Amino acid sequence: MAKKTPKLKGNILPRSLSISLAGARAGGALAADSLMQRVMGRDSGDSHSRFARREAEKFVQELGRLKGTYIKIGQMLALFGEHFLPAVLVDALRDLSDRTEPLHWEALAPSVRASLGERYRELDIDPEAVAAASLSQVHLAKIRDSGEWICLKIQYPGLAKLIDADFDAVVRMLLLARWVKAGRDLDDWLSSMRVHLHNEIDYRREARYTEEVAALLHDMEAPLVDYYVAELYPQYCTDTVLAMEFIEGVPVTDPSVSGLSQARRNALGKGMLALFFCEVYRWGVLQTDPNFGNYLLRLDDRRKREARDDLVLLDFGSVLDCPEDFLLHMRNTIAAGQQQDRQGLVDGLIGLGCLKRDASDEARRLFADFCLHLLEPLRPPGQLPAEYLNAKGEYCWGRSRLMRRAGKQAAVSSASRHFATPSRDFALIARKLTGVYNFISALDAQFNAYEMVESHIRLWRERENHGA
Numbered sequence: 001m002a003k004k005t006p007k008l009k010g011n012i013l014p015r016s017l018s019i020s021l022a023g024a025r026a027g028g029a030l031a032a033d034s035l036m037q038r039v040m041g042r043d044s045g046d047s048h049s050r051f052a053r054r055e056a057e058k059f060v061q062e063l064g065r066l067k068g069t070y071i072k073i074g075q076m077l078a079l080f081g082e083h084f085l086p087a088v089l090v091d092a093l094r095d096l097s098d099r100t101e102p103l104h105w106e107a108l109a110p111s112v113r114a115s116l117g118e119r120y121r122e123l124d125i126d127p128e129a130v131a132a133a134s135l136s137q138v139h140l141a142k143i144r145d146s147g148e149w150i151c152l153k154i155q156y157p158g159l160a161k162l163i164d165a166d167f168d169a170v171v172r173m174l175l176l177a178r179w180v181k182a183g184r185d186l187d188d189w190l191s192s193m194r195v196h197l198h199n200e201i202d203y204r205r206e207a208r209y210t211e212e213v214a215a216l217l218h219d220m221e222a223p224l225v226d227y228y229v230a231e232l233y234p235q236y237c238t239d240t241v242l243a244m245e246f247i248e249g250v251p252v253t254d255p256s257v258s259g260l261s262q263a264r265r266n267a268l269g270k271g272m273l274a275l276f277f278c279e280v281y282r283w284g285v286l287q288t289d290p291n292f293g294n295y296l297l298r299l300d301d302r303r304k305r306e307a308r309d310d311l312v313l314l315d316f317g318s319v320l321d322c323p324e325d326f327l328l329h330m331r332n333t334i335a336a337g338q339q340q341d342r343q344g345l346v347d348g349l350i351g352l353g354c355l356k357r358d359a360s361d362e363a364r365r366l367f368a369d370f371c372l373h374l375l376e377p378l379r380p381p382g383q384l385p386a387e388y389l390n391a392k393g394e395y396c397w398g399r400s401r402l403m404r405r406a407g408k409q410a411a412v413s414s415a416s417r418h419f420a421t422p423s424r425d426f427a428l429i430a431r432k433l434t435g436v437y438n439f440i441s442a443l444d445a446q447f448n449a450y451e452m453v454e455s456h457i458r459l460w461r462e463r464e465n466h467g468a
Contacts, residue, residue: 105127
């Protein structure tokens with residue numbers, strides 16, 4: 001009997017019905033659990049009960065079973081949902097895997113052939129995918145005339161038609177399960193998430209930002225490491241196919257990276273942090289998905305103590321082009337936090353919409369404390385926590401466990417009645433900074449960031465003073 005070829009599930013009604021039924025079941029079950037908790041004299045609002053965790057896990061399993069866009073939506077909720085979803089659900093969503101089984105080439109080929117048209121004949125495409133995710137998969141292809149190998153990022157067929165229906169189905173499920181309450185704040189967040197999701201499948205947009213960032217990096221003065229962006233092959237780029245240079249490298253988690261000298265790992269860590277501050281203080285364009293898979297390292301001779309290693313940037317599907325007023329407040333907030341200027345920090349947070357002007361003193365304290373904690377590595381050397389410094393007085397990013405400590409503090413802050421839901425743009429940048437810190441921690445880098453960050457802030461202020 002012939003092996004059945006997997007296909008992307010495209011029947012919207014059964015998919016939507018399945019997830020809605022899951023929501024209704026969870027809503028009824030959680031309501032019954034809440035009643036039982038009250039009868040037994042317990043806090044009915046306890047979202048961490050064993051029952052609530054089990055229902056959250058069932059919902060996540062349903063998303064995983066439906067695959068495709070549902071996995072991507074679940075991952076987005078894990079990233080941004082901590083601002084409006086119960087912690088027990090966010091924890092469950094974080095376990096949602098993106099290790100999707102690729103479609104068989106027979107199911108994908110007609111779509112690729114239609115998208116590329118006559119140019120399809122110019123390529124020999126390897127039918128075995130080298131990577132697969134929730135929205136696309138990657139194949140190697142050889143250009144017949146030149147023999148050159150390239151990568152094709154191929155969007156799953158019919159995805160654009162499914163996204164809105166699937167997104168609406170997940171929202172209905174959340175409402176039915178009573179995990180969210182309808183309101184303006186929720187509507188604003190969901191609208192932003194929907195835009196973000198559509199951006200991720202807009203390959204024309206991704207191609208534009210790929211070229212833009214490559215040009216910005218090319219013009220950088222005295223970079224700390226060599227940055228590299230994969231070259232596009234425009235003749236093979238379409239609405240659903242993105243063709244780019246094939247690059248060999250290793251992820252930051254590869255064992256060979258941990259074997260590099262401390263000096264080289266420090267240089268790579270500094271390069272990653274410098275890239276973030278160029279994005280914030282110079283370009284106003286941020287790649288907001290700091291997933292380790294979006295970066296590669298091309299390493300020089302591993303035996304060298306000092307070398308010129310390359311930091312390769314791969315994916316620009318999640319790029320935020322920041323409004324000028326938002327950038328101004330964000331830059332002021334980081335600068336104030338670096339100097340531990342609480343009033344300047346609060347003013348910046350108000351400008352970003354994270355605090356209301358009439359916010360209580362307690363709300364101001366909570367947000368200021370969290371931001372000061374998050375910006376800990378940027379402090380002047382004399383103000384860094386001594387327990388996280390090496391013998392040279394350098395900050396040990398891995399030893400600090402900063403993100404674990406910041407996460408605990410964020411959980412306490414969000415549980416307060418003074419908590420205000422931050423803007424999507426602020427959440428995206430906080431997510432990016434978190435990813436940068438994790439990248440540097442994975443390198444086990446040891447260095448102080450104050451002078452680097454201070455130079456970016458100083459140059460920005462000089463440009464502001466000159467009206468540039």
